[in-house]
Amino acid sequence: GEHAARLRRSYLAVTGRPLDARVETDVAAAVAGVAGHHRVRVEATPDDPSRVTVRAVPWPGPVPLDAQGGVVAVVRRGTDGESHKFVDRRWLDAHEAEGGDGSPLLCDPAGLVLETTRSAVAAVHRGRLWVPPLDGRILPGTGRRALLDLLGPGAVRIAPLTLAALTGADGFLLVNALRGVQWVRRIEDDGHTVATWAAPDPLTQRLA
Numbered sequence: 001g002e003h004a005a006r007l008r009r010s011y012l013a014v015t016g017r018p019l020d021a022r023v024e025t026d027v028a029a030a031v032a033g034v035a036g037h038h039r040v041r042v043e044a045t046p047d048d049p050s051r052v053t054v055r056a057v058p059w060p061g062p063v064p065l066d067a068q069g070g071v072v073a074v075v076r077r078g079t080d081g082e083s084h085k086f087v088d089r090r091w092l093d094a095h096e097a098e099g100g101d102g103s104p105l106l107c108d109p110a111g112l113v114l115e116t117t118r119s120a121v122a123a124v125h126r127g128r129l130w131v132p133p134l135d136g137r138i139l140p141g142t143g144r145r146a147l148l149d150l151l152g153p154g155a156v157r158i159a160p161l162t163l164a165a166l167t168g169a170d171g172f173l174l175v176n177a178l179r180g181v182q183w184v185r186r187i188e189d190d191g192h193t194v195a196t197w198a199a200p201d202p203l204t205q206r207l208a
Contacts, residue, residue, distance in 0.1 A: 001024070002142045002145060003042070003142055003177070004023040004024055004027075004042075006085075006140060006142070007019065007023060007042060007044060007052075007085075008023070010083075010084040010085065011044055011049065013084065014046070014084055015046045015049070017049050018049065019044055019049050019052075020049050020050050021044065021049065021050055021051050021052040023042065023052055026042075026051075026052055026054050027040060027042060027054050029054075030054035030055070030056050031056050034056055036058065036061075037058070037059045037060065037061035038056045038057060038058055038059050039056070039057050039058075039059040039178055040054065040055070040056045041054070041055045041056075041057075042054050043087060059178060062178070062179055062180030062181075063179070063180075063182075064208075065181065065183060065200055065204070065205060065208040068182060068183060069185070070183055070184060070185025070186070070197070070199075070200075071102075071103050071174060071182050071183065071184045071185065072102040072103065072184075072185065072186045072187075072188065073102060073103050073104075073105040073116065073172070073174075073184050073186070073187045073188070074102035074103065074104055074105060074187075074188050074189075075105050075107050075163065075187065075188065075189040075190070075194070076098065076104045076105065076106055076107070077107050077108065077109055077111075078106065078108070078109075079108065079109065080106075081106070081108070081114055081136065081137025081138065082137070082139065083134065083136050083137065083138060083139060083140065084139070085139055093117075102188065103116050103117070103118070103119075103174070104116060104117045105121070105187065107163060108137070111162050111163045111164065112132070112160050112161065112162060112163075113132055113161045113162065113163060113166070114132060114137055114138050115132070115138050115139065115141075116174055118174075118176060118179070119141070119143065119174035119175055119176040119179065119182070120138070120139070120141040120143055120144035120147075120174070120175050120176065121161075121172070121173070121174055121175075122144075122147060122172075122173055122175065123161055123165065123166055123169040123171070123172050123173075124169060124170040124171040124172070124173070124201045124203045124204060125157070125165070125168065125169050125170060126170070127170065127202075127203060128155055128156065128157055128203075129147065129148075129151055129155060129156045129157065129203065129207075130156075130157045130159065130161055130165075130169070131144065131147070131148070131156060131157070131158050131161070132158075132159075132160065132161045133158050133159065133160065141175070141176055141177070142177050143175035143176045143177050143180070144175060146175070147175055147181075147207055150207060151207075163187070163189065163194055166187060166194055166195045167194065167195050169195065170197075170201040170203070171183065171184070171197050171200060171201030171203070171204050172184040172187065172195065172197065173200075173204045173207070175207075180208065181204060181207050181208035183197070183199075183200035183201075183204050183208075184197065185197055185198070
C-alpha cells in the first residue's frame with residue numbers, strides 16, 4: 001500500500017496528472033501463485049496513466065544481521081538528489097561504478113548525509129535513531145517509514161545528519177524494502193576513515 005501511494009504521489013508531481021491504473025490489482029495478478037521472496041517492479045510511463053507494467057523476479061531475501069559482514073560506505077559528494085524513483089538510474093549507477101566494493105553514501109557539498117544509491121540511512125546516537133529529513137533530496141523509502149513506525153516519535157530524531165556527527169554515533173545502518181536492515185562497519189571519505197563500528201549496536205539489532 002505504501003509503495004502504491006508513493007508511486008501515485010510521484011506520478012502526479014512529475015506529470016501533473018493522476019495515475020489511474022489499478023496498481024494494487026495489477027500487482028496482485030502478477031504475483032498470484034508465486035511463493036517465496038520476489039522483487040516486484042512496478043513501472044508507470046508518463047504517456048499512459050491508465051496502466052502500469054508489473055514484473056516479479058525471484059529474490060534471495062534479506063540477509064540476517066548476524067550473517068552480515070558489515071557494509072563499507074564510501075562518501076560521494078554532489079548536488080544531485082531525488083525524491084522520486086525513476087527508471088533512469090544513470091546518475092546513481094555512475095556513483096556505484098566509482099565506489100568499487102563499497103556502497104556509495106550520498107552527501108551534499110556541506111557534508112550532510114542523504115542516503116545511499118539503494119537504501120535509506122539512519123544513525124544510532126545515544127540509543128536513539130537519527131534520520132535525515134525528507135527535504136526533497138531523499139527518496140521517501142518504505143523501509144525508512146517502517147523504522148519510524150516501529151519506534152514511534154519519542155525514539156527518533158528527524159534532523160539534518162552530518163558526517164562529523166557519525167564519529168560519535170553508536171552505529172549506522174541502511175534499510176530498504178528488499179534488503180531489510182544492513183549494518184555499516186566503516187565509512188570512508190576520500191581515502192580517510194570517518195567512523196568504524198565492530199558490530200551492530202543494540203538498537204540496530206532490535207530493528208532488524
